[in-house]
Amino acid sequence: xxxxxxxxxxxxxxxxxxxxxxxxxxxxxxxxxxxxxxxxxxxxxxxxxxxxxxxxxxxxxxxxxxxxxxxxxxxxxxxxxxxxxxxxxxxxxxxxxxxxxxxxxxxxxxxxxxxxxxxxxxxxxxxxxxxxxxxxxxxxxxxxxxxxxxxxxxxxxxxxxxxxxxxxxxxxxxxxxxxxxxxxxxxxxxxxxxxxxxxxxxxxxxxxxxxxxxxxxxxxxxxxxxxxxxxxxxxxxxxxxxxxxxxxxxxxxxxxxxxxxxxxxxxxxxxxxxxxxxxxxxxxxxxxxxxxxxxxxxxxxxxxxxxxxxxxxxxxxxxxxxxxxxxxxxxxxxxxxxxxxxxxxxxxxxxxxxxxxxxxxxxxxxxxxxxxxxxxxxxxxxxxxxxxxxxxxxxxxxxxxxxxxxxxxxxxxxxxxxxxxxxxxxxxxxxxxxxxx
Numbered sequence: 217x218x219x220x221x222x223x224x225x226x227x228x229x230x231x232x233x234x235x236x237x238x239x240x241x242x243x244x245x246x247x248x249x250x251x252x253x254x255x256x257x258x259x260x261x262x263x264x265x266x267x268x269x270x271x272x273x274x275x276x277x278x279x280x281x282x283x284x285x286x287x288x289x290x291x292x293x294x295x296x297x298x299x300x301x302x303x304x305x306x307x308x309x310x311x312x313x314x315x316x317x318x319x320x321x322x323x324x325x326x327x328x329x330x331x332x333x334x335x336x337x338x339x340x341x342x343x344x345x346x347x348x349x350x351x352x353x354x355x356x357x358x359x360x361x362x363x364x365x366x367x368x369x370x371x372x373x374x375x376x377x378x379x380x381x382x383x384x385x386x387x388x389x390x391x392x393x394x395x396x397x398x399x400x401x402x403x404x405x406x407x408x409x410x411x412x413x414x415x416x417x418x419x420x421x422x423x424x425x426x427x428x429x430x431x432x433x434x435x436x437x438x439x440x441x442x443x444x445x446x447x448x449x450x451x452x453x454x455x456x457x458x459x460x461x462x463x464x465x466x467x468x469x470x471x472x473x474x475x476x477x478x479x480x481x482x483x484x485x486x487x488x489x490x491x492x493x494x495x496x497x498x499x500x501x502x503x504x505x506x507x508x509x510x511x512x513x514x515x516x517x518x519x520x521x522x523x524x525x526x527x528x529x530x531x532x533x534x535x536x537x538x539x540x541x542x543x544x545x546x547x548x549x550x551x552x553x554x555x556x557x558x559x560x561x562x563x564x565x566x567x568x569x570x571x572x573x574x575x576x577x578x579x580x581x582x583x584x585x586x587x588x589x590x591x592x593x594x595x596x597x598x599x600x601x602x603x604x605x606x607x608x609x610x611x612x613x614x615x616x617x618x619x620x621x622x623x624x625x626x627x628x629x630x631x632x633x634x635x636x637x638x639x640x641x642x643x644x645x646x647x648x649x650x651x652x653x
Contacts, residue, residue, distance in 0.1 A: 228253045232262065248283060265636045277464060278627065281314060281619055282455045286532040291539065293453060294318070302542040307418050307448040308332065311390060314453055314619040329417075335391035336412035336421065338399075339369040346403050355607045356485045358400040364478030366392070374472040376625055385473040386618045393614045394418065397607045398425030404603070419445035422611065426600075439553040440598055443546045444608075447591055450539040451609055453616025454532075459483040459490070463617045464624050465633040473621060480617045481610050490606040493592035496527040497602050500561045500568075509567055517577055527589030528572055529582065536584045543590035544569075550594050565593045 227240040239261050242254040252275050259265055268274045283292045291298040294313050301310055305319075312320040312328050320328060345365060349358050366388070367374050373385040399409050402425075410425045420436045423444055428434035454460070462483040466476040484490035503512050515523040530537050556562055569585055572578045595605055624630050 230258075230262070249285065259636075265638075267638050271461075271635075276456060276461065276633075277624065277630070279456070279620070279623060280317070281623060282453045282616070284455045284532060286530070286534050289533055289535040289538050291454070298450065298538050299542050302446050302449050302539075305449065307445045307452070310449050310452055311615045314615050315386060315622070331387055332391045332418070333412075333414040335388050336395050336414070338392060338395055342366075342369060343399070343409060346399060346409075349403065351404065351406065353404065355397070355400040355404055355603050356481070356610070358403065359396055359607055359610060360478055360481045360485065362396050362400070363389075363393070363481060364475055366474040367472045370474070374474070376467075376470060376472065382473070382622055382625065386622060389473065389477055389618055390615050393611045394422035395425060397604070397611050398422060400607065401426055401601075401604050417441070417445075419448060426604075437553065439549060443550045443594055443598075446542060446546050447594065447608070448612040450543060450587055451591075451612035453613070453619065457489065458486070459613065460617060460620050463621050467621045467624050468630060468633040470632075473618070476621055477614060477617050480613070484610055484613065485606060490609045492526065492586075492588035493595065493605045493609075494602045496565075496589055496592035497561065497596060497605075499526040500564050503564050503568075505560060506563055506567050509564065509571065513571060513575070525568070525572075525583070527586055527592065528578070528584065530586045533586070535582055537586040539587035540585055540590055543587055543594070544585070547590040547594050550597050554597055556597050559597075561596060562593060565589070565596075 226243045228243050229238050229240055231238045239258075241258065244252045244254055246252065255266060266274070281294065283295075284290065293301060293310065294317055296313070296319075301313075305313075308329050309320060309325055311332075312325060342362065342365070345362060346358065349361070370385070370388060373381045373388060375381040395412050402409050408430055410428045410430075412421050412425055416424055416436065420441045423436050423441055424434060427436075456464075459480040463476045463480040466479040467473075471479075487495065503509060512523065512525070515521045516525045551562065551566075569589070572583060572585055578584070592605065595602075595608070600608070
């Protein structure tokens with residue numbers, strides 16, 4: 217990709233206080249967002265590394281896919297604001313945008329949808345592979361294992377240096393993830409596997425495979441399908457987060473795409489990343505009743521109390537989560553459609569939302585309900601078990617992972633990931649034979 221065009225590259229001067237020697241480090245300007253100090257020559261010039269646990273101040277790559285400004289509450293896919301896409305597009309259109317860089321023309325979208333629909337089935341022997349897991353295995357464990365095993369079934373799309381292989385692998389991963397997720401769910405509850413239907417749209421097909429049985433006809437509720445479609449759009453990509461960085465790091469070694477996406481799923485499984493909406497439900501259960509909300513609000517305000525309200529505020533978004541604004545409306549549409557009544561956890565959630573939007577403490581601290589808060593409520597209302605929450609997140613994020621992986625493979629400046637360290641262990645020590653210790 218190289219450096220950005222039509223931008224004046226200034227320099228950042230670094231002075232060694234011991235020697236008085238100064239070094240000029242180039243400053244690269246992106247399309248928008250903070251400038252970047254290019255430290256690629258820092259070690260060779262100064263014999264020093266930078267120290268940045270969590271890489272919160274380190275840019276590991278150049279990307280044209282997603283832009284986030286947490287202070288301003290901005291999330292854009294390929295330049296398009298997330299709320300605009302969620303309101304006007306469907307998930308397949310957003311997938312095309314993330315993979316190819318532009319919104320599709322009508323015929324392009326039809327051809328793309330046709331291609332994806334023809335890759336939704338799994339190799340029949342994969343179904344046998346599912347049965348190797350214990351019945352009580354967590355669906356994320358199953359999904360992680362099955363996706364990683366796809367490279368054993370689809371040898372014709374593992375050559376990362378072949379653009380055709382990369383395209384086929386990308387389409388297969390995007391198409392098969394809902395099937396794998398639904399089958400993992402069905403296996404965990406002991407129900408028969410439901411095969412995909414090519415006449416249904418992406419989100420409809422996912423809901424159908426999760427909820428249908430061979431016993432009777434199942435009609436997908438259009439309101440619920442639209443809600444699922446929006447959730448998939450809102451979670452499709454989120455810049456260089458932990459799981460995306462994992463996919464890129466695994467991919468930098470030349471690993472096949474199925475292994476890389478499996479690594480991303482493993483990273484997503486962590487409770488600090490993909491498990492946040494599960495934590496929301498656990499918190500609601502801990503609160504227990506609407507009457508106890510004031511008690512827990514006070515606990516949340518007490519800085520000495522370890523209790524934290526899950527689903528409020530965000531590590532990246534310091535103002536508001538732009539995805540939550542979209543999902544708030546969708547959440548209420550789902551609750552109205554299902555006519556959910558006498559559901560204690562949802563009553564608690566709606567009361568908490570009201571408090572957070574009106575209480576001066578939450579407003580001052582900018583602790584607005586985030587996307588995990590609303591998605592957790594929607595899943596609960598739809599009868600989706602908490603064990604499947606992160607699996608659905610993985611289904612949505614697959615297209616982002618694939619887009620980022622493809623971008624990394626095509627970047628001529630990409631190298632194998634190799635972070636450095638600050639060593640604080642023992643210096644060189646002399647070996648003492650066992651008999652003399």
